Amino acid sequence: MKKLLLPFIIISSLFNSQTTINVFSQVIFYDxxxxxxTQPVPANTIRLANFRYTRKLTDAELNSFQNKITLNVNIGALCDNYDRIGGVHIALVPKGQASYTLNDTQVKRFEIGRYITPFMNKNISPTEVPYSYEVNNLYSVFSNMTLRNTYDIWVELDVFGVPYAANTQVAGCSGRNDVFAGTLNFVTSSDPSVSSSFNTILPMLDSDPLNNYANTDVSGQTVRLVNFNLSQTAANPKFFIVTTPHGANSGGEEYVRRQNYVSLxxxxxLTFKPGGKSCEPYRMYNTQPxxxxxxxAQSESWWTSWNNWCPGDAVPIRSFSVASLSAGNHTLKYEVPTAVFNGQQGQIVLSMYMQSQNQNLSVQDVATTDVSIYPNPTADYVQIKGSKKVKHISILSVDGRTLSETVxxxxxxTAYPAGTYILDVLLEGGVRFSHKVIKK
Structure with missing residues (x-):
């Protein structure tokens, strides 16, 4: 028995050996x-903006990653006592480029974690909130030498804070513009139960806002089309989606749980409603009234009746997979049909990327289109407008029969009885999609 036990302990310790890669430690975010x-930044760190820092992962760090990866973020209280949105992004930067800007079109990025800060008072403990994400899928990115020969891999940490309320409401914050402190690390180990056979990454959207405080109060206008081209068949593609609604005034989108739909x-x-869980476990971090x-404390039913997310919690990373996608053009449609943005305020912040097998990196082939389809339901007409011109519309019955066509x-x-119909829409550039409408 003793002879068998020792090899087991050695093997077990190898599987459980962990490596920690520290990327940021207490970086300070500002208004x-x-x-x-112009305050100094830590070594090898670049301040892209008051709300975002970036650092390149070294070859040694990338080589140390194993197939099990946990992302840990800690946000500390300074002089912002409101709930804010923040996130972690991977930036693919052309090889050898020493620096870049947020608007550098050669940089391709995707979001791997999002969080909502709690209402924190820096004078009341706890003054720091932790967030954790399982990101095993990143191993295929960090270990992909073909990708690394083309791009350097940078990590960005983001939190958009504003100090104005804290300047008068939090002791010691008068006249200050520092809002949060941030720390980020990866913990990685080998786990034989984790399998990841992706060999490519296709960034699609990164913190891309729908509506963005600029449109109307009419439902049906929150539709995003993502058009992408595959140079070869993609086996077992998996899509990752991060989304949060915002708009805090009366009836604001962050307080209304709405159905989200994704079509490929x-x-x-994919169909889901954000939130819908008790936020009580995060009360301890919300130290500011x-x-x-x-x-x-509130009941679970009270929380789940309205909340989209909890201040102090990590935002879920949603995903879906399909068996394969053929070479050629594809359209992914994301919509929140009943979003209305009362007072023309609010936005839905959307990030999306795809991983697959047998598909070369093809980031340059991704394009997006905003489309408004309204009113829906309708008594007569449905208007379709967007950043691309409509070329053709077919009205179909739910069983697929073509009822009429128009350019x-x-x-x-008007001529059809009340019920459900399908619009088959062709836009300039060959983008085609279908959309369900209801005739009253």
Whole structure:
């Protein structure tokens, strides 16, 4: 028995051996609306803006990653006592480029974690909130030498803070513009139960806002089309999605749980409502009085009746997979049909990327289109407008029969009885998608 036990202990310790890669330690974020500050930054770190830092992973760090990876972020309280959005992004920067800017079009990025800060008072403990994400899928990115020969891999840490309320509400914050402190590390180990056979990454959207405080109060206008081209068949592609609604005024989108729909090549692949869980476990981090948590614990039913996310919690990373995608053009449609953005305020911040097998990096072939389809339901007409011109619309019955066609940008349902119909829409450039509408 003793002879068998020792090899088992050695093998077990090898599987459990962990490596920690420290990327950022207590970097200070400043007022997101102010001019970029000039305070010193840690070695090898670049301040892209008051709200974002970046650092290149060295070859030694990339080589140390194993197939099990946990991302850990800690956000510390300084002089912002409100809930804010933050995230972690991977930036693919052309090989050998010593620095870059947020607007560098040669840089391809994707978001691997998002969080909502709690309402924190820097004078009340706890003054730091932890977030953790399982990101085993990143091993195929960090270990891909073909990718690394073309791009350097940088990690960005982001949190957009504003100090104005804390300047008067938090002791010691008068006149200050530092808002949060951030720390980030990866913990990695080998785990034989974890399998990741991806060999490519296709960034699609990174913190891309729908509506963005600029459109209307009409439902049906929150539709995003993502068009991408595959140079060869992609085996077992998996899509990753991070999304949060914002808009805090009366009826704001962050307080209304709405159904989200994702379709790939006109087939619905994912449906969900953000949030819908109790936020009580995060109460301890919300040390500044606020209108969300209040003074007393709330029931689970109270929380799940309205919340989209919890201040102090990590935002879920949603995903879906399909068996394969053929070479050629594909369209992914993301929509929140009932979003209305009361008072023309609010936005839905969307990030998306794909990993697959047998597909070369093809980031240059991704394009996006915003489309508005309204009103829906309708008593007569449905208007379609977007960043690409409408070339053709077919009105179909739910069983697929073509009822009428038009080259106009609106579909006339006046002659049809109440019910559900499908619009088959072709835009300039060959983008094609279908959309369900209801005739009242």
């Amino acid at each position: 997101g609306y102010a001019n970029t500050v 090549d006109n087939a619905q692949v 606020n209108g969300i948590y209040g003074n007393y 106009d940008s609106k579909a006339d349902l």
